[in-house]
Amino acid sequence: MLAHVVESDAQLVARCRAGDEDAWRELVERFSRYVYAISVQAYRMSESDAEDVFQEVFARAYVNLPKLRNDAAIRPWLAQMTRRLCLDTIRAGAREQPDELPEPGGADDAIARLDEALFVHDALATLPDNCREILDRFFARDESYRNIGDALDIPPGTIASRISRCLVKLKTELEDEGRKPVSAESGG
Amino acid sequence: MRYYDEETLAGLLRTLPAPPQAWVEAAQEIPLARKGLDDIVERAREDQVFRAALIADLETALEGAGYETNPALAEAVRARLSL
Secondary structure, eight states, X not given: OOOOOOOOHHHHHHXXXXXXXXXXXXXHHHHHHHHHXXXXXXXXOOHHHXXXXXXXHHHHHHHHGGGOSOGGGHHHHHHHHHHHHHHHHHHHXXXXXXXXXXXXXXXXXXXXXXXXXXXXHHHHTTSOHHHHHXXXXXXXXXXXHHHHHHHHTOOGGGHHHHXXXXXXXXXXXXXXXXXXXXXXXXXX | OOOOOHHHHHHHHHTSOOOOHHXXXXXXXXXXXXXXXXXXHHHHHHOHHXXXXXXXXXXXXXXXXXXXXXXXXXXXXXHHHTO
């Protein structure tokens, strides 16, 4: 199976700007986990609040995309927007229930880890379909060997070894390409 | 360049779980929703009867005109038309 050539963030944003609706769908797909993870992991938001933040981030991103100065900076731009909306939601909740004000002090560390996770996830997207699918199902979707075996039509007894081989491929991809995580500078 | 061992990679892959698919699909449909919004606003500016109906009962007027309403769309129409 062929490995995938993944379009850069800047190329994807450029297509969105040009009004390509497929590009928008892909942009949402690419960053949905990141935006979600910032709200539920860095800011410990409830699912309900996280959903509101999630929809608002993408609604604002769609409207304000033409104002983004550097297309390659879409990720830090989305991160910054998500942080602001999470903090607004937390402050609004604190006004109603002051005792429940969470401590978002560890958010910077959590987001740094999410940046690194997204970087690895981007590398995952370049792997062949079989590896990408099995790693995503096992690690990110927390599916059992049985479910993975059924979905991918492979014997459950071979899944552990396939996961191990695919992790090695992912490691090689990260090392061979000399990939470098992007710093979190602001883009908007 | 940073070198990763398999355990670290596994941990980082676990760090980005997928959000509910319905959230992703709703966000992917934003351009379509915005397009509907533009249509409604343009029609309300040209058609005073439709505009009056929106002012009287926005959700009912939208449904009557064949638009699938939701709170976000209704709020956006109110904002765009200063209702």
